[in-house]
Amino acid sequence: MKKMILPLLAAVLLTAACEDLMQTFGRQGELQIRFSETTIPGTRASALPDTNEFIISITDGKGNSVYEGRYGALKEKINLGEGNYTVVAKSCEFSTPLFDTPQFGDTQVAAVKSGKTTVVTLSCVQINSGIRLQIDSGFLTAYPDAVLYLKSSTGKLMYGYTEKRIAYFLPGTVSLIMAEGTAEQNLFSKLLEAQQVLTLNIGVGSQNAAGRNNVTVQLDTTRNWINETYIIGEKKEGGNDNTDAYSVNDAKQHIGEEDIWVYGYIVGGDLSSKSCSFKAPFSSRTNLVIASKSSCTDKASCMSVQLPKGNVRDELNLVDNEGYLGKQIFLKGDVVESYYGIPGLQNISEYNFK
Numbered sequence: 393m394k395k396m397i398l399p400l401l402a403a404v405l406l407t408a409a410c411e412d413l414m415q416t417f418g419r420q421g422e423l424q425i426r427f428s429e430t431t432i433p434g435t436r437a438s439a440l441p442d443t444n445e446f447i448i449s450i451t452d453g454k455g456n457s458v459y460e461g462r463y464g465a466l467k468e469k470i471n472l473g474e475g476n477y478t479v480v481a482k483s484c485e486f487s488t489p490l491f492d493t494p495q496f497g498d499t500q501v502a503a504v505k506s507g508k509t510t511v512v513t514l515s516c517v518q519i520n521s522g523i524r525l526q527i528d529s530g531f532l533t534a535y536p537d538a539v540l541y542l543k544s545s546t547g548k549l550m551y552g553y554t555e556k557r558i559a560y561f562l563p564g565t566v567s568l569i570m571a572e573g574t575a576e577q578n579l580f581s582k583l584l585e586a587q588q589v590l591t592l593n594i595g596v597g598s599q600n601a602a603g604r605n606n607v608t609v610q611l612d613t614t615r616n617w618i619n620e621t622y623i624i625g626e627k628k629e630g631g632n633d634n635t636d637a638y639s640v641n642d643a644k645q646h647i648g649e650e651d652i653w654v655y656g657y658i659v660g661g662d663l664s665s666k667s668c669s670f671k672a673p674f675s676s677r678t679n680l681v682i683a684s685k686s687s688c689t690d691k692a693s694c695m696s697v698q699l700p701k702g703n704v705r706d707e708l709n710l711v712d713n714e715g716y717l718g719k720q721i722f723l724k725g726d727v728v729e730s731y732y733g734i735p736g737l738q739n740i741s742e743y744n745f746k
Contacts, residue, residue, distance in 0.1 A: 488547040521584035528595035656682030663732040677709035696736035
C-alpha cells in the first residue's frame with residue numbers, strides 16, 4: 393500500500409509545483425525604470441552624475457536578486473512575475489570616508505501586475521554626509537606639528553592644512569581629532585544626517601594655563617546645508633552650452649528651439665520612417681539616433697539626428713565610425729518635432745564627446 397501511496401503523493405506534489413510555475417509565468421508584467429528629468433535649481437553639487445553609470449539593484453519580495461548592474465545596461469522593459477520589487481539606485485559604491493565623493497541614490501518599491509507596465513521614476517538625493525575645514529593661519533603658527541583627522545566608525549581621513557575638498561562619510565557621528573605625537577584630542581563631534589554638509593572654522597583663542605593657545609572650532613552656518621534634494625536629470629532652463637546641455641528626454645520638451653546643446657548616447661542609425669538599426673554594420677551616413685541610455689533599443693525613446701553634409705557627417709557617421717556606438721556625445725543644433733517619425737536634431741553646428 394505504501395509503495396502505491398508514495399509515488400502517487402510525489403506525482404501530486406510535482407504536478408502542483410508545475411502548475412504554480414506555469415501560473416507564475418502566466419502572470420507576468422513589465423517593469424520600466426527611469427530617472428526624473430528635473431533638477432532642483434541652484435544645487436550645490438559640483439557635477440551632474442552620469443545616470444548611465446548608476447548602480448541599480450532589483451530584488452523580489454523574498455530578497456532574491458533580479459538585477460545588479462549599471463543603469464546603462466538595463467533593458468528598457470523587464471518582464472517579471474507579479475509581486476513587489478525593491479529598486480535601489482546608487483551613483484557609486486561608498487562604505488568608507490572619501491574626499492570628493494558625494495553619493496546620490498533612491499529606493500522605490502514597485503508593484504508589478506499581470507499584463508501591466510509599472511514605471512519607477514527615481515528622484516535621487518544625496519545619501520551620505522560631509523565636512524570641510526577652513527583652517528586659520530593662526531592655527532598653523534600655534535600648532536605647526538599638529539595633524540588633524542576626521543574620524544567615524546567606518547574610518548578616518550587626514551585633513552591637511554591646505555586641503556580644500558569636502559570629506560564625505562556615511563551618516564553617523566563624525567569627530568575632529570587633533571594629534572600631536574602620541575597624544576590625541578577630540579576637538580569636535582557631530583551626528584551628521586544624510587545630505588548634511590558642515591563647514592568648520594579652525595582657529596586659536598586665548599592662552600590656557602600651560603601658556604598655549606586654545607583651539608577654537610566654530611560651525612560656519614552660512615556654509616552649512618541639509619535636506620538638499622538633487623534630482624537626477626537636466627535643468628528646466630539650459631541648453632546654452634555643453635555644460636548645461638538638455639538630456640534627450642528634456643530636449644523633446646523644447647521643440648522649435650534653435651542652436652541649443654543636447655546630450656545622449658549614440659545607439660544606432662539607418663533611420664527609416666518605421667525603424668532604425670541598433671547594431672553594426674550600418675549603411676547610411678546621413679543620420680544616427682541618440683538616447684538617454686546606451687542600452688536603448690526602442691526607437692520611440694530615441695532622438696533622431698540629421699548629419700549635415702561636410703565635416704560633421706564625415707566625422708560622426710556610423711558607417712565609417714562604428715566605434716562611436718555607445719559613446720556619450722554633446723550636439724548643438726535645432727530641435728524639430730519630427731525627423732523620421734520621432735523628435736530630432738537638425739542643423740548640427742558643433743559637437744564634442746564627453
